[in-house]
Amino acid sequence: MPKIITYLIVVIFACQSNAQISDFGAINFKKADSIALACKTDDASNLPYLSHKLTSNLTTDVEQFRAIYMWVCGNIENDYSLYLKNSRKRQKFQNDSAKLNDWNTRFNKVLFRKLLKHEKTICTGYAYLVKELSRLANINCEIVHGFGRTSTINIDRLNNPNHSWNAVQLNDKWYLCDPTWASGIPNPKTFQFKFQYNDGFFLADPQLFAVNHHPIDEKWFLLEEHQRPTFNEFIEAPVIYGKAYKNLSTHSAPKKMHNIITRNEKVIFKYQLLKPISTDQVSLKIDNGFRDRKTKPTSTVIKGKSLTLEYRFEETGFYDVHLLIGDDLISTYTFKVKG
Amino acid sequence: MKTQLTITKREFGFNRAKKNDLTTNSLPKKLMITGLKRTLILISIFFMGALVSNNLYAQAGASASKETTVKGMVSDDSGPILGANITLKGTKVGTSTDKDGAFIFPKALTPGDILVFSYLGYETQEVKIEENTTFINLVLTTDLIEIMGAVNADTPYKSKR
Numbered sequence: 151m152p153k154i155i156t157y158l159i160v161v162i163f164a165c166q167s168n169a170q171i172s173d174f175g176a177i178n179f180k181k182a183d184s185i186a187l188a189c190k191t192d193d194a195s196n197l198p199y200l201s202h203k204l205t206s207n208l209t210t211d212v213e214q215f216r217a218i219y220m221w222v223c224g225n226i227e228n229d230y231s232l233y234l235k236n237s238r239k240r241q242k243f244q245n246d247s248a249k250l251n252d253w254n255t256r257f258n259k260v261l262f263r264k265l266l267k268h269e270k271t272i273c274t275g276y277a278y279l280v281k282e283l284s285r286l287a288n289i290n291c292e293i294v295h296g297f298g299r300t301s302t303i304n305i306d307r308l309n310n311p312n313h314s315w316n317a318v319q320l321n322d323k324w325y326l327c328d329p330t331w332a333s334g335i336p337n338p339k340t341f342q343f344k345f346q347y348n349d350g351f352f353l354a355d356p357q358l359f360a361v362n363h364h365p366i367d368e369k370w371f372l373l374e375e376h377q378r379p380t381f382n383e384f385i386e387a388p389v390i391y392g393k394a395y396k397n398l399s400t401h402s403a404p405k406k407m408h409n410i411i412t413r414n415e416k417v418i419f420k421y422q423l424l425k426p427i428s429t430d431q432v433s434l435k436i437d438n439g440f441r442d443r444k445t446k447p448t449s450t451v452i453k454g455k456s457l458t459l460e461y462r463f464e465e466t467g468f469y470d471v472h473l474l475i476g477d478d479l480i481s482t483y484t485f486k487v488k489g
Numbered sequence: 490m491k492t493q494l495t496i497t498k499r500e501f502g503f504n505r506a507k508k509n510d511l512t513t514n515s516l517p518k519k520l521m522i523t524g525l526k527r528t529l530i531l532i533s534i535f536f537m538g539a540l541v542s543n544n545l546y547a548q549a550g551a552s553a554s555k556e557t558t559v560k561g562m563v564s565d566d567s568g569p570i571l572g573a574n575i576t577l578k579g580t581k582v583g584t585s586t587d588k589d590g591a592f593i594f595p596k597a598l599t600p601g602d603i604l605v606f607s608y609l610g611y612e613t614q615e616v617k618i619e620e621n622t623t624f625i626n627l628v629l630t631t632d633l634i635e636i637m638g639a640v641n642a643d644t645p646y647k648s649k650r
Binding site for chain 1: 572574576578579580581583585605607609610613631641642643644645646647648650
């Protein structure tokens with residue numbers, strides 16, 4: 151029994167620290183979060199007033215930024231149909247910069263009207279609000295444009311930037327966050343947006359961030375040059391999910407989404423964890439095209455915060471392999487196993 | 490050292506009181522003086538208050554004090570903007586423009602105050618109040634941003650076979 155309690159305490163404490171967020175270990179965001187919640191009835195029509203209301207009772211930049219970020223994540227809806235409309239047009243005009251500019255100008259008006267009247271937007275609207283509210287509170291914040299990758303994005307058509315997020319400077323250090331993906335998930339069938347806050351995208355680890363965020367301007371990787379993935383590496387990388395940000399700080403191996411191996415070859419999976427976990431929480435879900443089954447890796451080794459898995463495919467075939475930590479879906483790979 | 494100093498002060502006060510005592514019946518007089526002082530202070534506070542509040546209604550450019558009422562107009566390249574926000578920097582005090590783009594700032598401003606003009610989709614602009622600022626005519630420029638958006642998904646990836 152005492153063991154369980156210690157374990158629970160460890161888990162509870164570990165849950166609070168999130169990669170880069172650990173720079174601010176001493177700060178409790180309860181106050182910032184409750185201020186953001188208290189401003190729920192406010193809208194985006196008066197940004198200077200809103201920014202002041204959100205930040206004036208908080209002393210540190212990180213808390214002020216937190217309140218702004220939480221307000222945006224909790225109050226702005228992702229408009230899926232607006233997103234579809236824009237991406238169709240951008241795809242259509244991708245080789246005609248005059249028409250693309252023309253569309254963008256017109257769409258700017260639509261976007262801001264929607265944001266004002268319905269509190270609905272798409273990524274750039276989120277990033278824009280976070281930036282504007284931060285600037286009004288004298289916090290240096292930028293919009294970062296680039297490529298974002300999720301399980302439903304067709305990478306063969308990912309030839310234009312499709313996503314925007316934020317970089318913020320706190321205590322002279324730059325951090326990354328993605329308010330769009332943190333706020334929730336729209337249902338692609340019903341278009342209904344569901345608020346479902348994911349704290350993993352707040353001051354996320356740049357290494358994990360680079361797996362599914364590829365900025366146009368390379369400085370926004372916030373990584374040393376040798377650590378920055380090339381665009382090809384980004385396209386070939388595995389799919390990681392929102393829950394990965396709750397569990398991992400780095401994704402190290404396999405480097406590629408699609409892998410070709412031989413039967414009984416040892417496949418190695420490597421990660422850095424945000425918090426210590428136990429080996430029995432780790433499982434693989436393997437889909438051979440007919441059915442999927444949940445299985446344990448051949449070996450699971452956890453040393454501190456580093457997690458290493460091994461798996462051997464005993465039969466030839468084509469497999470989708472999903473990594474799960476507890477019930478959290480972390481990442482997906484495919485393996486073509488030859489004889 | 491400190492204690493010594495206090496002692497001397499006390500002694501001095503004592504001596505003075507003694508002197509006064511010798512000349513006249515000083516106690517009521519002293520009370521009278523403090524009473525007078527208090528009323529004087531109160532009166533001056535009242536006048537200061539009156540001056541300040543008066544200024545709120547005073548015409549812009551009242552030279553007695555440096556506080557002025559600021560009016561203005563906000564527009565973009567296609568005409569007046571309805572609902573643009575004007576806020577005194579660092580405070581919640583503010584107003585917004587009417588259908589003609591016009592506004593009267595609700596608080597008298599002093600030189601050095603900064604007004605923040607903002608409207609969603611336009612570049613936020615700051616205007617510093619100068620000695621002679623009474624009317625601000627501001628043209629906001631659209632904050633053109635490259636718009637894109639990828640939505641997040643938690644549906645597991647499935648290979649097309």
